[in-house]
Amino acid sequence: MPGLAGRMSTVIKAKISKLLDRAEDPGETLDYGYQKQVELLQNVKKGIADVVTSKKRLQMQSTKLEQNVVKLDTQARQALSQGREDLARAALERKTVAQTELQSLDHQVTELEHQQEQLTENEKKLRAKIEAFRTKKEVIKAQYSAAEAQVKISEAAHGVGEQMADVGLAIQRAEDKTEQMRARASAVEELEAAGTFEDITQLGPPQDDIDRELAQLGAGAQVDDELAKMKAELGTGEEDAPALEQGKENP
Amino acid sequence: MIVRISGEGQYRLPDENEGRLNELDNRAVAAVEQGDETGFRELFSQMLELVSGDGNELASDELVESDVIMPPRDISFEEAKGEFTGEGLIPD
Numbered sequence: 001m002p003g004l005a006g007r008m009s010t011v012i013k014a015k016i017s018k019l020l021d022r023a024e025d026p027g028e029t030l031d032y033g034y035q036k037q038v039e040l041l042q043n044v045k046k047g048i049a050d051v052v053t054s055k056k057r058l059q060m061q062s063t064k065l066e067q068n069v070v071k072l073d074t075q076a077r078q079a080l081s082q083g084r085e086d087l088a089r090a091a092l093e094r095k096t097v098a099q100t101e102l103q104s105l106d107h108q109v110t111e112l113e114h115q116q117e118q119l120t121e122n123e124k125k126l127r128a129k130i131e132a133f134r135t136k137k138e139v140i141k142a143q144y145s146a147a148e149a150q151v152k153i154s155e156a157a158h159g160v161g162e163q164m165a166d167v168g169l170a171i172q173r174a175e176d177k178t179e180q181m182r183a184r185a186s187a188v189e190e191l192e193a194a195g196t197f198e199d200i201t202q203l204g205p206p207q208d209d210i211d212r213e214l215a216q217l218g219a220g221a222q223v224d225d226e227l228a229k230m231k232a233e234l235g236t237g238e239e240d241a242p243a244l245e246q247g248k249e250n251p
Numbered sequence: 252m253i254v255r256i257s258g259e260g261q262y263r264l265p266d267e268n269e270g271r272l273n274e275l276d277n278r279a280v281a282a283v284e285q286g287d288e289t290g291f292r293e294l295f296s297q298m299l300e301l302v303s304g305d306g307n308e309l310a311s312d313e314l315v316e317s318d319v320i321m322p323p324r325d326i327s328f329e330e331a332k333g334e335f336t337g338e339g340l341i342p343d
Contacts, residue, residue: 111325118259
């Protein structure tokens with residue numbers, strides 16, 4: 001099985017082999033190889049830092065969405081208390097979408113956190129391997145003839161290279177994932193922003209693209225339930241009229 | 252045999268497990284070809300279990316190339332379609 005990482009490490013291996021063939025003096029090859037590894041380790045560290053940054057940005061989006069959920073709920077109540085059930089319904093529909101997205105976002109942030117831990121763990125392994133390579137290269141330089149050294153060098157370099165390739169792949173996957181999530185979360189934010197009622201009196205009956213989209217999402221039943229509950233709480237529903245007597249003590 | 256689980260680490264797996272791993276891999280390939288995601292998930296997790304359960308994790312400072320590299324644990328079915336194809340895990 002060539003495997004996902006298999007193919008990638010094949011590319012890295014080819015690069016390493018080329019690198020190894022270049023220098024004629026094994027000692028030189030070893031030093032250059034080690035130097036290269038240390039350089040690449042910096043890239044890996046930067047890659048992990050980028051994943052962490054992306055994750056933080058997602059967490060901020062999640063907080064924003066949370067605020068929007070609260071805001072839309074308040075707006076729905078306001079609309080309902082002014083007798084605008086149409087607006088209340090639109091606000092609740094948007095709230096449902098934001099809530100659904102929030103759940104999925106939170107789940108993904110948790111997943112990303114786990115990936116970040118694993119990346120850090122793997123970076124540690126990579127550092128240990130590079131350190132082992134450093135020790136080994138001195139042993140090889142001191143103890144082996146040129147011909148023997150070539151074989152030993154190749155083994156050691158490939159051992160490090162495979163780990164390097166694997167961490168690189170994991171970073172790439174984590175980055176791809178955050179990109180997808182961010183794109184989705186932004187789309188929902190836009191959707192929500194377009195539906196924010198800055199001034200509910202200025203908003204006509206809901207009939208824009210967003211509403212059509214919302215209608216297709218089939219949030220209907222949940223919205224109906226919530227609307228009914230809200231009506232009962234606010235006492236705007238016909239059968240709920242007595243609820244208007246606020247402060248009435250429940251037995 | 253040295254097996255790497257991508258994203259996790261390398262394991263030294265006793266040679267007698269090779270046949271079992273290859274068999275699971277062949278069945279995983281078949282599941283992917285049939286579009287059977289549930290079947291694939293089950294088989295892939297059995298493969299992971301075999302490697303991480305029966306194998307010993309290599310020390311971080313061991314510089315050894317893997318004989319086999321398995322895809323990451325969280326591989327999507329879409330990705331699996333690109334990876335679990337053709338010949339078995341252990342090339343002839």
